[in-house]
Every structure is written in structure tokens, then in C-alpha cells.
Amino acid sequence: xxxxxxxxxxxxxxxxxxxxxxxxxxxxxxxxxxxxxxxxxxxxxxxxxxxxxxxxxxxxxxxxxxxxxxxxxxxxxxxxxxxxxxxxxxxxxxxxxxxxxxxxxxxxxxxxxxxxxxxxxxxxxxxx
Amino acid sequence: xxxxxxxxxxxxxxxxxxxxxxxxxxxxxxxxxxxxxxxxxxxxxxxxxxxxxxxxxxxxxxxxxxxxxxxxxxxxxxxxxxxxxxxxxxxxxxxxxxxxxxxxxxxxxxxxxxxxxxxxxxxxxxxxxxxxxxxxxxxxxxxxxxxxxxxxxxxxxxxxxxxxxxxxxxxxxxxxxxxxxxxxxxxxxxxxxxxxxxxxxxxxxxxxxxxxxxxxxxxxxxxxxxxxxxxxxxxxxxxxxxxxxxxxxxxxxxxxxxxxxxxxxxxxxxxxxxxxxxxxxxxxxxxxxxxxxxxxxxxxxxxxxxxxxxxxxxxxxxxxxxxxxxxxxxxxxxxxxxxxxxxxxxxxxxxxxxxxxxxxxx
Numbered sequence: 458x459x460x461x462x463x464x465x466x467x468x469x470x471x472x473x474x475x476x477x478x479x480x481x482x483x484x485x486x487x488x489x490x491x492x493x494x495x496x497x498x499x500x501x502x503x504x505x506x507x508x509x510x511x512x513x514x515x516x517x518x519x520x521x522x523x524x525x526x527x528x529x530x531x532x533x534x535x536x537x538x539x540x541x542x543x544x545x546x547x548x549x550x551x552x553x554x555x556x557x558x559x560x561x562x563x564x565x566x567x568x569x570x571x572x573x574x575x576x577x578x579x580x581x582x583x584x585x
Numbered sequence: 586x587x588x589x590x591x592x593x594x595x596x597x598x599x600x601x602x603x604x605x606x607x608x609x610x611x612x613x614x615x616x617x618x619x620x621x622x623x624x625x626x627x628x629x630x631x632x633x634x635x636x637x638x639x640x641x642x643x644x645x646x647x648x649x650x651x652x653x654x655x656x657x658x659x660x661x662x663x664x665x666x667x668x669x670x671x672x673x674x675x676x677x678x679x680x681x682x683x684x685x686x687x688x689x690x691x692x693x694x695x696x697x698x699x700x701x702x703x704x705x706x707x708x709x710x711x712x713x714x715x716x717x718x719x720x721x722x723x724x725x726x727x728x729x730x731x732x733x734x735x736x737x738x739x740x741x742x743x744x745x746x747x748x749x750x751x752x753x754x755x756x757x758x759x760x761x762x763x764x765x766x767x768x769x770x771x772x773x774x775x776x777x778x779x780x781x782x783x784x785x786x787x788x789x790x791x792x793x794x795x796x797x798x799x800x801x802x803x804x805x806x807x808x809x810x811x812x813x814x815x816x817x818x819x820x821x822x823x824x825x826x827x828x829x830x831x832x833x834x835x836x837x838x839x840x841x842x843x844x845x846x847x848x849x850x851x852x853x854x855x856x857x858x859x860x861x862x863x864x865x866x867x868x869x870x871x872x873x874x875x876x877x878x879x880x881x882x883x884x885x886x887x888x889x890x891x892x893x894x895x896x897x898x899x900x901x902x903x904x905x906x907x908x909x910x911x912x913x914x915x916x917x918x919x920x921x922x923x924x925x926x927x928x929x930x931x932x933x934x935x936x937x938x939x940x941x942x943x944x945x946x947x
Contacts, residue, residue, distance in 0.1 A: 495807060496619040498897040499876055519876045521618050521807060521897050
């Protein structure tokens with residue numbers, strides 16, 4: 458089992474959320490999620506500037522095995538997308554919490570972060 | 586509790602992700618399915634296929650029995666050791682299973698059938714066999730390892746008994762031979778050269794580890810599926826089953842109807858031919874980004890069809906699939922992928938073989 462970084466927040470649907478220095482949040486899928494999906498081959502990301510509502514399906518990651526929806530963990534506006542995934546979706550497998558990030562969002566309501574799980578709680582959901 | 590093959594511990598030791606596959610605990614991959622795929626196309630990989638069912642037939646009338654049981658004609662098996670791919674049909678011409686028959690000698694033939702169809706296959710074979718006085722014996726104590734890729738044959742032969750190496754390397758495609766307790770066949774399910782080795786289960790783990798030491802990398806069912814799909818080989822239960830005939834499954838070439846040989850399902854196939862075979866199995870290549878999946882609807886100028894297999898092709902670097910479409914469908918089509926209509930084209934499989942993309946595919 459890959460380790461779960463303690464500085465990030467998590468959702469039950471296996472997205473991670475990291476607060477950046479400028480107050481925006483960066484979003485990706487967890488090490489557990491990429492392991493379950495297997496090799497990623499295709500990623501469909503939201504458009505820069507797009508508005509997202511918490512819980513809305515906003516991106517798709519496809520592995521050799523299956524397509525999986527990504528749900529917006531928080532409400533806000535997309536400020537950046539990871540364009541290097543277009544050429545190399547395998548970055549999500551090799552570095553899910555780093556170079557394999559998906560997109561960044563400027564938050565409408567910082568308090569939404571409090572509703573997300575911390576690393577310990579997320580790890581608890583992974584126990585069989 | 587799923588069953589375990591004799592190689593279970595070797596898979597776990599190699600860090601395999603194990604899944605329940607038709608009642609067997611099998612490796613889906615050992616890390617990266619795509620790397621395993623390339624390993625087989627470029628070098629050598631090995632697959633545990635011990636879940637497959639080995640059935641030995643014995644009796645003076647074996648050949649007559651198989652001549653009636655199978656849609657392909659065992660009269661093609663003239664030299665001992667030769668192998669034949671065939672469908673086994675029901676009376677309606679539907680495919681009960683696809684299998685390989687090995688001609689050992691006139692009184693002994695071996696069938697290798699799918700794991701997922703084991704029970705119904707054995708029931709069907711056992712139902713027909715008594716009339717021919719053929720004894721049917723399953724061989725669950727045997728393990729099976731498929732060693733596939735351009736460097737596979739050399740790698741396996743190097744681990745054989747010294748006196749057998751030359752004969753093993755001399756096996757021609759779709760031929761087999763017995764070498765001590767090894768049964769070696771130059772067959773496979775990847776579109777690459779290689780061997781499928783059957784041996785006593787208790788020897789499988791040791792050989793697997795020696796093959797790994799010789800540079801043959803363990804590969805899981807994930808890579809096996811994309812390799813066979815690129816090679817244009819059907820997967821039973823997905824690309825065909827009892828509701829379709831071989832003529833609707835791209836397997837007309839395996840049905841021998843030129844002479845008047847009686848075989849189970851023949852009458853139904855003749856009727857279907859006379860009426861016109863309504864559908865065909867074709868290859869699909871997606872032109873742009875995205876991945877096609879089994880169950881996707883295919884829209885052609887001649888009507889709708891359905892994807893039976895679909896995945897990302899590591900060799901082509903785009904999505905490919907097999908689809909059952911109206912018989913006169915041609916060239917351009919669209920595939921409904923999660924509500925989006927994506928442009929694709931109809932091709933004749935295989936997509937890739939012997940390390941390369943086949944001509945006319947891209």
C-alpha cells in the first residue's frame with residue numbers, strides 16, 4: 458500500500474486536495490486510486506475558467522481497464538490544468554501526488570475544506 | 586474461495602495484483618500492464634495459464650469422435666504433434682467453446698479448453714464420447730506456462746534438458762512434442778512467437794523462477810487481454826458465445842464444410858449460410874482520443890452493431906476493439922462512448938503481430 462501524504466485532504470471517491478501558497482487548491486487522484494485503475498492512458502480535464510460545483514463530475518481518467526469519473530471536491534473556478542497529462546497520462550501512475558496532479562481551483566468558500574477527510578481518516582476508508 | 590494455481594506464491598512474491606478470474610485467483614498485472622505488453626512484443630514474457638482445462642482423450646476411435654465433435658476438421662492433423670484450433674458447437678451452431686486439439690497419436694488426443702467453460706465443456710464432451718468408446722480424462726494436476734515474445738523460444742529451450750533443446754527449437758508453428766514431463770507446443774494467444782508449456786504442477790514454480798532469472802518477465806491477464814486483442818483473437822464469453830455462430834464471429838476460416846463430413850452444428854450453419862449470415866465480427870480503430878469498451882454501440886451506414894471487446898492498444902497507441910456489425914457494414918463508423926459519438930473505422934484484424942502494426946490498420 459502506498460503511503461498517504463499527511464498534508465493533503467481527501468474525498469471518499471479518492472481525490473486528493475492540496476492548498477497552494479496562493480490559496481488555490483490543487484486536485485489529483487490518490488495513489489490507491491491509480492493502483493486500482495492500472496495504467497492510465499487518457500485524461501479529459503475541465504477547461505481553464507470553468508466553474509465547478511462540489512460533487513459534480515468534472516473530469517475523466519481512463520486506464521487500460523476502465524474509465525473513471527473525477528468529482529469536484531470543492532466549489533470554485535478552474536485556474537490551471539495539467540497539460541502535460543495529454544502527452545503522458547502515465548504521470549498519474551508514477552507520481553500521483555506530484556507531477557500527476559489534474560487541475561487547480563480557486564475556492565469560493567474555504568470552509569468546504571473542513572468537510573474533507575484528513576490522511577488518517579482517508580487511510581481508514583481503505584482498510585478491507 | 587477462489588482456486589490457486591501452483592504458481593500462486595510466485596505471483597505474490599513478484600508483487601502481483603491478484604484478482605478473481607472465473608473462480609481462480611490470478612495475476613492481473615505485476616505493476617504496469619502496458620510495460621508487460623511491450624515486454625512480450627519486444628522481448629519475452631510469461632503467463633500463468635494453469636487455470637485452463639487440459640482434457641486427454643484416449644481410444645481407437647478418437648479421430649472419428651473429434652471429427653463429429655468439432656467444426657474444424659481433425660483430418661488436417663496428419664503429423665503427430667500437430668495442433669488445430671476449432672470451435673465446439675451446439676446443435677444450433679452456437680459456440681460452446683473454442684479450443685485447441687493436439688494430435689499425439691491415433692489413440693491419444695489432447696484438448697485445451699477455457700477455464701470459464703470447464704464444466705459445460707466436460708459435460709458436452711462426456712455426453713458425446715461414449716458412442717465412440719473414447720475415454721475422457723481431465724488433467725488438473727498439470728500446470729501451464731505460456732512463454733511469448735521474440736526471445737521466448739530461446740529462453741525456454743535453454744532451460745530444457747540438454748538432449749531436448751534442439752528438438753524444442755525445431756518445433757514448427759502449431760506443433761507440439763513431449764520432452765520428459767514437458768509437453769511443449771509452439772502456440773499462443775499474443776500474436777507473438779513462443780511456446781505454451783504443460784508440465785506437472787509441482788515443477789511449475791521452480792521453472793517459473795528460472796525463466797524469470799533468464800530474463801522472461803511475468804505478465805498478467807491484463808497484458809494478455811490487450812495482446813490477444815491486438816492479434817485479433819477472440820475471447821470466449823465476450824466476442825462469442827452460444828448465441829452466435831463462428832460465421833458471425835470472424836471464424837469462418839475454422840469451419841471445414843467443403844466435404845460432406847457430419848459434425849455437430851453443421852446443419853444450422855448450412856441454413857445460416859443459405860439465408861445469408863446477418864452479422865460479422867470486425868476490427869474497430871478509433872481515429873482520435875478516447876477508449877472504446879465492450880458494450881459500446883457502433884453506428885454504421887448499414888445499421889447498428891456492438892463492441893464485444895475494446896481497450897487501449899499499447900502498440901498502436903490508440904483505442905481498438907472488435908465489434909459485431911451488420912454483414913455489409915464498411916469502412917467508416919462512429920462509436921458511442923459514454924454518450925459521445927467518436928469517429929472510428931472498420932478494419933480487418935489482426936491489428937498488430939510480431940512486434941509491428943499490421944498494414945492497413947492505421
